[in-house]
Amino acid sequence: MHAQEEAIVTILSTSDVHGHLYPTDYRGPGDKPLGMAKLSTLIARERRANPAALLLDNGDLLQGTPFMYHYAKYDGTGVHPAARALNALGYDAAVPGNHEFNYGLDLLRRAISDTSCPWLSANIRSEADGQPAFGQPYRVFTMPQGIRIAVLGATTSYIPNWEEPAHIEGLAFEDAAASIRRWVARIREKERPDAVVVSYHGGFERDPATGEPTEPLTGENQGYEICADIPGIDVLLTGHQHRLLAGELNGVAYAQPGSAGEALARVELRFERGDDGVWRLGRKSARLLRVDASVEADAALLAMFEEGERKTQAWLDQPIGTAEGDLSIADPFLARQADHAFTEFVNRVQMEVTGAELSCAAIFTNEARGFAGAITMRDVVSNYIYPNTLKVVRLSGRDIRAALEKNAAYFALDEATGALRVSDAYLEPKPQHFNYDMWEGIEYVLDVSKPEGERVAKLLYGGEPLDPDADFDVAMNSYRAGGGGNFDMLKDKPVVRDLPTDMTEILADYILARGTIVATCDRNWKVVY
Structure with missing residues (x-):
């Protein structure tokens, strides 16, 4: 016993x-x-x-x-x-x-x-x-x-x-x-x-x-x-x-x-x-x-x-390519008010590697400095700080407008001076600059003088008003594709393609393959107030 x-x-x-x-x-x-x-x-x-x-x-x-x-x-x-x-x-x-x-x-x-x-x-x-x-x-x-x-x-x-x-x-x-x-x-x-x-x-x-x-x-x-x-x-x-x-x-x-x-x-x-x-x-x-x-x-x-x-x-500090033209970010707040060469570059990469017709991307922090001259791998991981992968999500024109209205809530007007500022909702309890996206493949204007929910003053695709009932394939990071940042209009949408590789690796491979990255900016969007 x-x-x-x-x-x-x-x-x-x-x-x-x-x-x-x-x-x-x-x-x-x-x-x-x-x-x-x-x-x-x-x-x-x-x-x-x-x-x-x-x-x-x-x-x-x-x-x-x-x-x-x-x-x-x-x-x-x-x-x-x-x-x-x-x-x-x-x-x-x-x-x-x-x-x-x-x-x-x-x-x-x-x-x-x-x-x-x-x-x-x-x-x-x-x-x-x-x-x-x-x-x-x-x-x-x-x-x-x-x-x-x-x-x-x-x-x-x-x-x-x-x-x-x-x-x-x-x-x-x-x-x-x-x-x-x-x-x-x-x-x-x-x-x-x-x-x-x-x-x-x-x-x-x-x-x-x-x-x-x-x-x-x-x-x-x-x-x-x-x-x-x-x-x-x-x-x-x-x-x-x-x-x-x-x-x-x-x-x-x-x-x-x-x-x-x-x-x-x-x-x-x-x-x-x-x-x-x-x-x-x-x-x-x-x-x-x-x-x-x-x-x-x-x-x-x-x-x-x-x-x-x-x-x-040592490898992180070795150049992997060169920026031709200005992809540097001198002022992140200004870079979020109108199309910028750096965010256009990220969006263009996302569109090219996925085949999507539209793309959205963020400047994640106010420490992001973009690219200038020689580009190192450390530059890539310093600007793209999150371990996101890429998804292509099928959205309606109505979903896109709703996402842009959500983006527009990033901004507010100072009551005393009327100057543009970041809204309190995006600063408290912690800064959430990563929850403001900039889009490529469409033309739009956000008017912050309008009430929240009514700020998309212009929205075109191919020079014509965006059809609210048409479908569009949009490349975005995996966090946003899951509705992260309270983008409920993106949640549970059909995922057309899912790339499991980290975006830092995608960007690095893209730069390595080309050697020189040429700054472009088609000025397809802006913020007014």
């Missing part, structure tokens, strides 16, 4: 680190509260308390920083840095995310082969034989107490809607929820584990608390469905959406640790073993451990990547 025993199993998860090994955003100096080197410090703290803690990565590790871009495009030597990090920190398993495919299958497969731990994905299969494309869908880990934890990997099946076909050639992407349902049942029957953990590179399509839809139910994110409808799951580790989430839904503990290494997910499972010798899972809890100012970077990990970081920093 066994006396009743208790045991705790700790599971740690990173997700959407996006190549941030060093605590930097590469846009300027300063130590930032992010990155794998700082996560390593948190991981070490947890392991001191529980040396047997399972450590999992939930995807999107290979892409997202100039460091990884430089390695993939220019270096490519030795063990892949993502694999080196996983190996050095002793990860137990990894799951491929959608951005793992951005540099092609050869680089991904090399990273996988360089990694000591298995990469798990049940729903990405080989078209040739239907088998899991990356070796195995799950792994069972036996903890020191004899407790057996099954970890099943899955990846959002929406990848074919984003990725270049050549990067996923020969692969089939099964609906993640359907695959998880089948594999969990098989694992429960065959392995008889004490707990099942699903590490899913995908997020929640509904609010975990209310069940209300938070996005179109396309199948890109299925976390709510997985928790609510699939029996046999104890823990769901999520990602992809870059949200900071931890809680419990339908008896399933869930967590999502943001992005860029800003947090570590920690799930605790408490087991009891009775007189029959069988471990039974009791209480579960999930929380996030944030990287704050008190967390120092792991010096050993920094040293491991010192040479690659040095090469990256």
